[in-house]
Amino acid sequence: MLRKDGRDNESLRDVVIKRGVSKYAEGSCLIQMGDTHVLCTASLEERVPRWLKDGDQGWVTGEYAMLPRSTSDRSVRESVQGRRQGRGMEIERLIGRSLRAVTNLKALGQRTITVDCDVLQADGGTRCASVTGGYVALAEALSFLVRKRRVKVWPLQAQVAAISLGLVAGEMMLDLSYEEDSRAAVDTNLIMTSHGGVVEVQATAEGDPFSVSQLGQMMTLGQKGMMQLLAFQTQALEGLQTSPS
Secondary structure, eight states, X not given: OOOTTSOOTTOOOOEEEEEOXXXXXXXXXXXXXXXXXXXXXXXXXXXXOGGGTTSSOOEEEXXXXXXXXXXXXXOOOHHHHTSOOHHHHHHHHHHHXXXXXXXXXXXXXXXXXXXXXEEEEXXXXXXXXXXXXXXXXXXXXXXXXXXXXXXSSOOBOSOEEEEEEEEETTEEEESOOHHHHHTOSEEEXXXXXTTSOEXXXXXXXXXXXXXXXXXXXXXXXXXXXXXXXXXXXXXXXXXXXXXXX
16 A cells, blocks of 8 residues: 555655765764654774773774654753663664674774764654664774775675564555554564674564564565665765775
């Protein structure tokens, strides 16, 4: 069936990834998936967390926040509240895990890259947009290290992206908007690499349990969307320097 925005069930929203949008960050991009817009910046530090100080590897981590007016009502900044929200902490752990899954941390050396994902406008799928755009920002920051000859080999081993999907009104749908997500009987987020590896599957029934068969259908549909997102990443990173000249 056609959805409110005119898509069929197996189509992504309009996707735009603009690389190099920050003057100061070593890597950056603005990713737009429909009306969800996320600014991703990757910042480089020549140090690692204390617990890695005596090791032989670097670290990649993520942070996530929604701007106060990224939704229909203004939300209070977490810095003003004086405490972190559990949802934000869970999402930034997901971002970090996803990016580390495709990064050779030993090739990175004793340095840390923090990928900040700030939601400018939210209409569902913000964690998925953050992972997908976060990869592009990370790749640009690593290219900075390559150009400066501070790494000997390209640290990225694959691409990684994330897509939302679910069971809405009895039908499988790809890339859910907020309106669709809010009434989904099953809400799923799929994170995969360009090599076909699964980083994480988050699938939750909001009412009746779903079947293994339905999970398989969602995985198949998710893979279809994933291939499109990987292609958008590749296009955004065209011309990126990945080896010393």
